[in-house]
Amino acid sequence: MGRMPENALCERMLEATRRRGYLVLCACSVAVHAAISTRELPHGNWRAAAVALLSAALLPAILSRRVSAQRLDTLVVWCANIGASYFLWDFYSRGLELGARESLTVPLFFAVWFGLLPLKQAVLRGGVLYVALAALVLRHWPTDPVPLLYTGFLLFLIGQMTVTGRQLQQELSRTARYADLALTDPLTGLFNRRSMERRLEDHYSLQASAPRSVATTPPATGEEATPIGILLIDVDLFKAVNDVHGHETGDRVLVAVGQTLRACARSGDLTVRWGGEEFVLLVATGERAALEHICARIHCALAEQDWPQALPRVTVSIGAALSGEAQGAAELLKLADRRLYRAKDAGRARMNMDDVQANDLSGDNRVFSAAPLELVSTR
Template structure:
């Protein structure tokens, strides 16, 4: 069970990578423009290439947050656009393709890092400035200006559509996360862990299925490992479950109120997460019950996790009413399917309750 990377980190890496590629592309574009501009005495592309190179170093520095990067890129584009307008205004020649390309880079940056409304205002002001310069030229140059206005509209429309799609995807991901998360404790819920268990048994069944057209009895495909009882196929580690139930939790609710009961559940959830190893999954199974999935092929590892949890809950004080729990332990190698595994863990849990609570049960008898 691999540990998922938080979505925030994915978004951080994606945005930083996009900024890096954008600055690299702008630096290359300015570099190409500087080849032609150098012979004509136009040093503006060289300035743009130098600024983009500095921005590349800034993007690569992980100490600089994305919010600060947004501000730096936006500020550089603001000053760059003003400088370009001033330079074009004092240039008596017609609009060149290189000049319009440099203006278009500012559009892309604005709509990429600024709020949409702020980007629209800057794009409108830039179009108005270019239009004014074009009308003041002799003869006037409306055609390049119209092309640029159309480009600004197209970039803005695509950005708006992209942000709408991203918001809808983010909302769907948020609702999907809510469907798999317990709102009180922040743990996974019953549905999430049941799906994980079901997927484990599905992979195990696929790995244990004999290869088609195997020929005679006992034939095995070359390189295929034989699946033994108690082991999962496909080279996976085994899987164990710990079903935990708080002892006398109703008494806590009746004596202290449901608010304190909720805080006790949150405290227990934190203790369980603290005792979990990397790769374990902790869920609120329902009410005062919790379930932990443990990636291990050894029953002894499950026992050690149980003892660690019991000891931690006895020693970690939170100012809340003291609470203990009982644990039923089961391994996937002991049951043919998910429901059988959960029933086995449940029977062992209640055996632990009958034996005095505040303990775990690993009885190997199936008819408890």
């Protein structure tokens, strides 16, 4: 659960944009060439009708989610190859001159090649097409070379701008990928400590910058408009798991616990590997009942231990806190940490949200308000 990584979100947006572009291009091509064919078919010219059919053949692939973006790119490139070959053959057989339609058709092939193919392949195809077109135009010498030169300049400009756009897109994707790596734990695939700290800092910064209305009665301590909750989760007796079963099995246990926590989280919650055998669940709805409900789900899921691997059974201890109980991220984490270790001191495999304060270093004699959950196995 939680937010989608920036790189995955960027890739999905790019794919959606590309599909929309293909859809608009093919739909316009079908409409334009169908209209042209109604005028030219009676005179025996079926070039426009063939282009309309070729464009229409791409529409089902563009609209189908079963066709991957890579396969769709390949189909578009092959259609451009076929269209360019047919264009040269028709241009030669009919002895056409370079007119407005030809000057607009050729750049479409260039845009596809330079937008989807490696640079060398795009340059090769574009160069062959332009040289062949120039040879067909200049065979009727003397002829006006200006349209050919303008077309060449337009093709060069399209190729250059398309390559530059691809380089910018790749750089943005690379930057987003590095950002994902910086905010993701490599073992579990969850968000890491830096990501959660940033989220907490943003929350408290927003609270600090929110305008306060003048009131006759000041707000209660810790009162805020959009509170959030935090669950600091520690795998009980994890050192014994490593000692008995080995560190490889210990890593698999951490991955399985992370998957369980992610499954128990809700939309909008942030699941984080805090470090070692500790995890954090940042709950978007900062209410005590919501925290207790999620903790019960976590304990229940771990008690059932429905994992794909034959892994040792584990339990977790949880320290819970609400953002309204602290004045900042560091104080909130300290409060959750204090409650976590008080849960461990009380026997583990439980959630604690007692009235201990973050700055109370002598509260070891307080009574816990959260009893052990009976549904959790203590093995």
